[in-house]
């Protein structure tokens with residue numbers, strides 16, 4: 174089931190024994206559940222029965238280490254099953270708009286009444302209150318409303334959202350996982366659960382505290398795309414090489430900047446001062462013309478052993494096979510030969526031991542999970558007959 178480590182190491186993981194119910198949703202909640210599973214939690218993903226079209230739309234590519242229970246929450250019997258599961262669980266992650274769980278009779282008041290130790294995590298875009306609480310949205314909308322998107326993008330171009338990494342994942346899935354771990358820690362002292370209102374707008378805004386707190390440092394006094402860290406500075410930029418690849422330059426401090434200039438074969442005395450904003454565009458052109466003269470590999474051989482803060486921009490394939498990342502086993506391969514990043518951070522004594530198994534089919538573990546949570550075979554058969562659940566008979570690969 175687990176990585177190349179032993180089952181004993183898996184049992185020793187930091188979150189071992191924590192029971193999590195993750196209601197199937199889009200991107201952010203599945204990452205939250207995967208993080209908890211990677212660090213040892215027993216995560217059950219509650220899927221819509223596969224016969225529902227919506228089930229397919231929520232293909233969970235972050236399903237590592239999870240099991241799947243197919244349950245129709247729209248049926249009273251289905252909602253009753255979830256209530257019973259929550260009575261014996263530690264964490265519930267719900268990824269729906271405000272009001273959905275209440276309509277299902279599964280709001281926090283009900284579930285926390287029945288299990289005061291439950292940690293009820295509500296991962297939304299806009300939060301449980303406020304003008305947009307019931308509005309649909311996606312990463313780009315939350316990033317926009319947080320103010321962060323206005324700071325991203327090059328001079329004279331529209332603001333740029335970096336895929337759906339910042340709001341969905343950094344400000345959503347990861348922030349929610351942090352909230353759950355904090356609540357679990359607090360429960361060890363108080364014995365009580367609580368509701369986590371994880372808004373992606375606020376999560377990504379919180380991540381940007383440095384931008385807010387550094388407004389008066391002169392770091393952001395220029396228009397977007399003309400500042401030190403937002404593609405304005407020639408020494409904090411990306412340059413194309415002669416073979417059409419790229420090098421990332423982050424030589425901020427003068428001691429590193431001097432090594433950059435040396436590596437480029439330029440003369441510091443013949444260049445404007447490093448922090449001369451006015452000269453940055455012409456310096457950028459100069460650096461670009463120099464980087465364009467050599468291949469990425471040639472620049473790596475020049476800069477790899479220096480503190481010039483210059484690194485190759487690697488594709489996923491190259492990142493997984495890069496010497497540094499291989500030396501640290503930063504990327505792992507599962508039983509299906511799929512490569513993906515290993516869990517981070519690395520804990521020295523109780524590291525994450527990610528599952529190597531393939532992702533679960535919808536409803537693959539319905540019966541196993543219900544039996545584990547105390548349902549009888551008769552109850553399960555009745556639920557199946559009434560189509561409140563879906564049992565997945567794995568067809569033997571004959």
Ligand SMILES: C[C@H](CCC[C@H](C)C(=O)SCCNC(=O)CCNC(=O)[C@H](O)C(C)(C)COP(=O)(O)OP(=O)(O)OC[C@H]1O[C@@H](n2cnc3c(N)ncnc32)[C@H](O)[C@@H]1OP(=O)(O)O)[C@H]1CC[C@H]2[C@@H]3[C@H](O)C[C@@H]4C[C@H](O)CC[C@]4(C)[C@H]3C[C@H](O)[C@]12C
Pocket residue numbers: 196197198199200201219220221222226227228229230231232244245246247268269270273276277296297298299308309310311312313337341
């Ligand atoms: C890969 C694409 C997604 C990329 C990430 C994207 C950029 C994001 O930002 S994801 C973050 C979205 N926001 C949130 O998660 C915040 C909180 N959630 C919400 O705001 C909403 O859930 C919503 C806006 C995301 C969706 O709103 P929706 O109205 O659909 O849902 P809710 O209001 O929350 O209500 C849920 C209803 O469902 C009922 N429910 C839930 N569970 C069950 C259950 N077990 N049984 C029964 N019923 C259940 C619940 O009761 C609610 O019912 P009511 O409304 O009646 O109360 C992907 C984005 C789009 C995908 C494509 C698309 O779906 C079309 C194709 C579909 C096909 O099947 C597969 C291919 C697609 C092309 C598909 C491919 C990809 O998945 C996408 C591109």
